[in-house]
Amino acid sequence: MSKGYSGMFRGTKGDRVAEGINPNIQKEKAFSYAEEISKKGTSDEKFFLNTVTIVYDEANDKYYYGMNHGIELHKSKKSVILFGDKTHEGILPKVKLNRYPLGNCAEVDAINNALNAGAKLENLHMSTLDVSRKNIRSHSIIEKCACKNCVATFKGKIKKNNTGWEN
Template sequence: MLFVATVLTLEFSLAFPIAAGAIWAGYALTFGLTAVSLGAGAAIACYRSSRQGKGFWNGFGEYIHDNWAQEAAITSALYIVSIGISLTKYAIANAVSKSGNSKAFNEAIEISKNAAIERAKTLKSLTGKKPTMTAAALDIKTGQIYFGDSGVVSENINVILIEQMPKTSMTNWAVANCAEFNAVNNALNAGARINNLVVTTVRVKTLAMERMCANCSISLKGVLFTVSG
């Protein structure tokens, strides 16, 4: 059960990186209190064992052996229920937020998509070497649009992306090479929040929208919406 609780905490923190600190703090507090409770019980057992002539450490060993599995199982079960409720509430709140502003949200999608397509058209019309992909990241709070092109690896990758991006590329190109990665990176470095970004990626040659690669699907966790998938 403890393993399951730990895995769920990891998954939850990856799915909602903006809340990762609070998630892990709750995990540490929950199981930290359990450890304190076990320690207090063990101390009492040690004292009683010593008074009975069985030895101080015998009491400690017997208490931990008899109680730790049960304590961990109960705490893990309660924690799993708690984190499940929290995840549900977060998802519902997020869905309500989007549905309550569906018109504005749909407009944001169109703005992001059109911005990426227009930039792709501009790049396509240029002579010389062109990027394979281009992307637009719209900050729904400010209306600012940030662009990024593929084939460029920034020397100033935002700390949020550094923490999330895979250590080893899952594709044939560098993790930070992608257009959407660069667009989001530019937005974050300008002060935008990742959960306010609506991102669209377009292939320059065909002007068709392209899905995120395996790297970006991990690196860009927390983005509000990806128009191109």
């Protein structure tokens, strides 16, 4: 621990990484993100919101957020690593493995945001929450495991998923 010139606690890089990879801190931040959307989001965001993902990049101490349907809602640039392009194959499965459209998941939105900012998959720690209206109203922080599409895409490629993989 160290103090900055202002006298405020700043913490060393090691302190910050220890905080960033802490699953409980990730879940609290992800829940706050969901609360923010449920209060100040657009009507479309509020309508769709049921899942949020937070991703922490241990290489640069940055957090990225995503929600279900987020890539379409926000017209995000689609990372070639995930979605591929004319000459590259992306890591998303070619055919969806469940009823969810490929690329719709909160996990994909958050990791897409991280990759667009230059992150590497192997440095990413992830946590995902079920943020139904009931859970937000009752302030219940409920974990949600990654669906089969996300298992096929991310398991073994990101550093850690704190909230589980569907079997």
